[in-house]
Amino acid sequence: MNLSKTIRSFFATVIVGIEVDNKSCIIASKFYKNGKNIDTQTKEFKTIPGELPAQAVRYVKKIRTKNPFTYISTLSSSIIQGAIHNEKEVEFEKYGINPNEIVQKNQNSWLVYVSKDGIAETKKRFLKLGADFIISPFMVLYYLSKNIFQDSCKLYILFQRSNITMIVTNKNEGVLFGGYYVLDSEIDSELKVVENTYNFDDEDDLSSGIQDELSDVDGIDFSHNGSDEELIEVLKGDDSDFDSSDESSGEDNSGDDLNDYARVTTASKFIQTALNEFYNNELYKSEFINDIVVFNPHNIEEETLKQIENITMLEVRIEECNISEVLANLGYESYKYFDEKGQV
Numbered sequence: 001m002n003l004s005k006t007i008r009s010f011f012a013t014v015i016v017g018i019e020v021d022n023k024s025c026i027i028a029s030k031f032y033k034n035g036k037n038i039d040t041q042t043k044e045f046k047t048i049p050g051e052l053p054a055q056a057v058r059y060v061k062k063i064r065t066k067n068p069f070t071y072i073s074t075l076s077s078s079i080i081q082g083a084i085h086n087e088k089e090v091e092f093e094k095y096g097i098n099p100n101e102i103v104q105k106n107q108n109s110w111l112v113y114v115s116k117d118g119i120a121e122t123k124k125r126f127l128k129l130g131a132d133f134i135i136s137p138f139m140v141l142y143y144l145s146k147n148i149f150q151d152s153c154k155l156y157i158l159f160q161r162s163n164i165t166m167i168v169t170n171k172n173e174g175v176l177f178g179g180y181y182v183l184d185s186e187i188d189s190e191l192k193v194v195e196n197t198y199n200f201d202d203e204d205d206l207s208s209g210i211q212d213e214l215s216d217v218d219g220i221d222f223s224h225n226g227s228d229e230e231l232i233e234v235l236k237g238d239d240s241d242f243d244s245s246d247e248s249s250g251e252d253n254s255g256d257d258l259n260d261y262a263r264v265t266t267a268s269k270f271i272q273t274a275l276n277e278f279y280n281n282e283l284y285k286s287e288f289i290n291d292i293v294v295f296n297p298h299n300i301e302e303e304t305l306k307q308i309e310n311i312t313m314l315e316v317r318i319e320e321c322n323i324s325e326v327l328a329n330l331g332y333e334s335y336k337y338f339d340e341k342g343q344v
Contacts, residue, residue: 012072015133015335016060017212017327020077021298022049022161022184027058031334042324049184050077050125050161057128071332071344073088073133074126075140075323078118083138083167083178085110085285094283105136105257110174125266133331136166138178140326143318144295145169153287155314159272159292159305161260164267166274168289176285177278181270183263230329255308260300261307268311275312291315297323 012031025047031039046229057225058282064070078229080102082095086327087106097113104113114136123131141158149171158165164186271292279286292314294305302318309316 008069011069012067013332013335014067015328015331016063016070016072017329017331018052018056018060018072018074018126018129019160019297019322019323019327020047020050020052020074021323023047024161025053026322026324027059028322028328029058029060030332031067032324032329039323040328042322052125052128060129060208069306071132071331071335072126072129073135073327073334074122074131075137075327076114076118076122076134077163078114078121079180079182080115080118081113081136081180082136083112083136083175085174085176086221087111107138107142108174110176112138112178126273133334135327135330135334137163137180138167138175140323140331141167141295142169142175143326143330144321145293148293148319152290155271155275155289157267157292157293157299157308157321158321159267159294159296159300161263161298161300165269166271168278170287173285176287177274179270179274179277181267181274183266257301257304260304264300264304264307272309272311289314291317293317293319295319295321297321320331 015030017028017030017031023046025045027045028044029041029043030037031041043056043059045053045056047056060070060072082097084095084097086092086095092099102113102115102148103118103119104111114134118340119134122134125131137158140316141156144157144158144165145154149169151171153168153170153176160183163180163182164312166177166179168174169175198261215325220305222227275289278284292308292309292312294316296302296305296318297320299320305318335344
């Protein structure tokens, strides 16, 4: 008797969608029983770019302790991945693709692919939890886009802070073009240009400004001669109940705004390059793109994203989305596929 199958009916199947993007790790856990979603839980953790934070690992392990049939679904972040409107392996070379070095998934006249090394890299990142389902960002974007497909040709963009994913689609024709661009490694030069516009003429002015700011803090005497440790304790206050994974509504977001400005500036150049490639390369069945739909999972300011409209001269429509929930949904579809084959 297979003990796992015997006890399975007593537990929910849990699909945990995990998105690690720049300084945030967002988790959506979906609980299924008898094929129905009975609960969804979401959680966000701060992290350093590209790293799965220890708090997130502990959080998921707690879920797995109570629910042994828990599976992890996450994004591929390989720089070698894409989507093409062609399923013939003999023609992959035209796209610079070696079929022996990739894993592909066919989608009725088009396909997504990712390098085998990229999959190994994602599995290494998730070594402490395991990665049961590695989802292409092109599949996430297609999932988000398919409900708003129209007869006209459109460019859809999934705008994460670390990277952008693009597909050009036309209704009933699938994906005509795909592009994936990494932003994190490109924005440093942009940030330096912007940050260098802020100059301080006199160090004394800066010091004076800091003292003025400190004097505005109520209830703290900065004139005393106590030790640095005492001052630190006063400034820290009683934060024993503070959960570092939660966002503070009062935190200063000016740094994020500056970073986002640089990201969108860089992304706009990539988008224009992709449009030129789509129109001019004979590999693609190019059609006139009427407008752009940007999926904005991390609440980048709409005014900032509108830079794309200024550069491309195309109307930009902005949609909110939750990538971790989509990952959980697509992970559950993969789970059902493998479950029917008796492979989970």
